[in-house]
Amino acid sequence: MHTLAWWPSLAVLLVASGIDLRTRRIPNWLSLPFLCSGLAVQSIHGGFPAAGRSFAGVALALVLFGIPCFLQGMGIGDLKLAVGVGAWVGPSQLFLAFVVTGMVGGVFAVGYALWRRCLGKSLDLTADLLVHFARSGLRPHDQVRLEEKQSVSIPYAPAIAIGTIFSFFAQ
Numbered sequence: 001m002h003t004l005a006w007w008p009s010l011a012v013l014l015v016a017s018g019i020d021l022r023t024r025r026i027p028n029w030l031s032l033p034f035l036c037s038g039l040a041v042q043s044i045h046g047g048f049p050a051a052g053r054s055f056a057g058v059a060l061a062l063v064l065f066g067i068p069c070f071l072q073g074m075g076i077g078d079l080k081l082a083v084g085v086g087a088w089v090g091p092s093q094l095f096l097a098f099v100v101t102g103m104v105g106g107v108f109a110v111g112y113a114l115w116r117r118c119l120g121k122s123l124d125l126t127a128d129l130l131v132h133f134a135r136s137g138l139r140p141h142d143q144v145r146l147e148e149k150q151s152v153s154i155p156y157a158p159a160i161a162i163g164t165i166f167s168f169f170a171q
Helices: 002-023 026-069 076-115 119-136 157-170
Strands: none
Touching: 002 026, 002 076, 002 157, 026 076, 076 119, 076 157
């Protein structure tokens, strides 16, 4: 599955990263065809077993990236991009990509907060979120939101791209 998924994944992830860095959005015209083509190509190329792996990758991406999206810790575009990656690479490679993506995203977030001189504020908001989740369960916070002008967020497509590309070399 590696060689089949390498070039489409690389191309889409590079384009998504560039767009996300510039606009803080990942457009549907990029992520949805990526998802559909991943399901189709894997199904045609590998039959039912590959289709099953592709759908399992989609399901795992929905769980792993859907929870932070539901909690408003990432945008829906990031979720759709990750689901597309899951369709192309399957669940085992997606899990590795998810772990590396999280590490890279954390490094990016700290670096970005240092660059913007808001690390203290970011850590305070993170602590507020953790306390909120401990007290009220996994419900979104009513005041800390990505859409707010004063909120500090990073474009996450580059982290997804690095995690996914790493997963190709580690498998």
